[in-house]
Amino acid sequence: EDLIKILRESDLVFITCGEGGGTGTGSAPIIAEVAKNEDAIVVGVVSLPFKSEVGRIEKAQNGLKRLRQYVDTLVVIDNNRLLEIAPNLPIIEAFSVADEVLATMVKGITETISMPSLINLDYADVRTILGSGGVTIVGVGESNGNDRRVDEAINDALNSPLLDVDIQGAKGALIHICGGNDMTLAEANSVASKISEKMDVRDSKVIWGARVSEEFDGILRVMLLITGIKSPQIFGKEEIKNDLDIEEEITFKKEKIDLSNDLFNINEIN
Numbered sequence: 001e002d003l004i005k006i007l008r009e010s011d012l013v014f015i016t017c018g019e020g021g022g023t024g025t026g027s028a029p030i031i032a033e034v035a036k037n038e039d040a041i042v043v044g045v046v047s048l049p050f051k052s053e054v055g056r057i058e059k060a061q062n063g064l065k066r067l068r069q070y071v072d073t074l075v076v077i078d079n080n081r082l083l084e085i086a087p088n089l090p091i092i093e094a095f096s097v098a099d100e101v102l103a104t105m106v107k108g109i110t111e112t113i114s115m116p117s118l119i120n121l122d123y124a125d126v127r128t129i130l131g132s133g134g135v136t137i138v139g140v141g142e143s144n145g146n147d148r149r150v151d152e153a154i155n156d157a158l159n160s161p162l163l164d165v166d167i168q169g170a171k172g173a174l175i176h177i178c179g180g181n182d183m184t185l186a187e188a189n190s191v192a193s194k195i196s197e198k199m200d201v202r203d204s205k206v207i208w209g210a211r212v213s214e215e216f217d218g219i220l221r222v223m224l225l226i227t228g229i230k231s232p233q234i235f236g237k238e239e240i241k242n243d244l245d246i247e248e249e250i251t252f253k254k255e256k257i258d259l260s261n262d263l264f265n266i267n268e269i270n
Contacts, residue, residue, distance in 0.1 A: 020049035020056030025063035032070035044071040105138035121209035132172035134228035171228025175208035180217030
């Protein structure tokens with residue numbers, strides 16, 4: 001009852017935890033289910049244990065499977081990446097890298113909805129994209145004024161040090177572009193086009209907005225929220241294969257239905 005009171009009338013709920021232990025692994029799915037029942041968009045943000053924590057890995061995988069049932073989308077941070085990008089940092093500073101990624105993600109999503117823009121993105125847009133499900137990455141990239149700033153900003157946004165996934169095959173993208181008075185319509189449109197090309201999915205959902213502000217004069221900033229990413233490293237190759245088999249079966253059935261409709265229409269005309 002206390003959870004329901006807290007989450008009632010919440011539109012967007014972030015649930016963060018470290019998978020593999022007892023508290024977060026056990027309670028996160030319960031909180032997510034309550035939030036979902038209150039019709040909120042639920043975003044799970046979790047970290048995975050180090051490979052050396054053998055006893056926690058299986059528990060973390062089981063926790064992810066439970067949490068996936070109740071969240072709209074899931075952002076997964078693998079602690080093992082910290083060993084690759086910051087092996088010699090003091091442990092407190094190393095974990096602050098992960099904290100910064102989380103803070104950037106939450107700030108990026110909330111600012112996208114709340115800040116007035118030239119081309120607005122709203123809560124409905126966020127719900128549409130996050131509702132695609134699967135693993136989500138959130139990245140923010142910037143580039144100073146030059147002829148390649150579109151490509152540089154996109155690459156910067158996609159190369160988050162802790163979110164090592166491929167966006168090819170992703171189901172949806174929410175893109176927010178910020179620039180100064182020098183930002184052109186062609187640049188903003190190019191960002192959306194290039195992201196769509198990298199996703200390489202015919203029926204993926206891509207929604208973008210743009211904001212012009214003097215604070216970004218000479219700068220192009222791109223915030224990306226990309227959902228529906230297949231990640232064998234996180235969920236296992238067999239589970240990803242099963243998901244793909246289901247999608248292929250659905251696509252095949254859809255094509256058969258479309259073909260039947262086409263034949264029906266032709267016969268009707270004749």
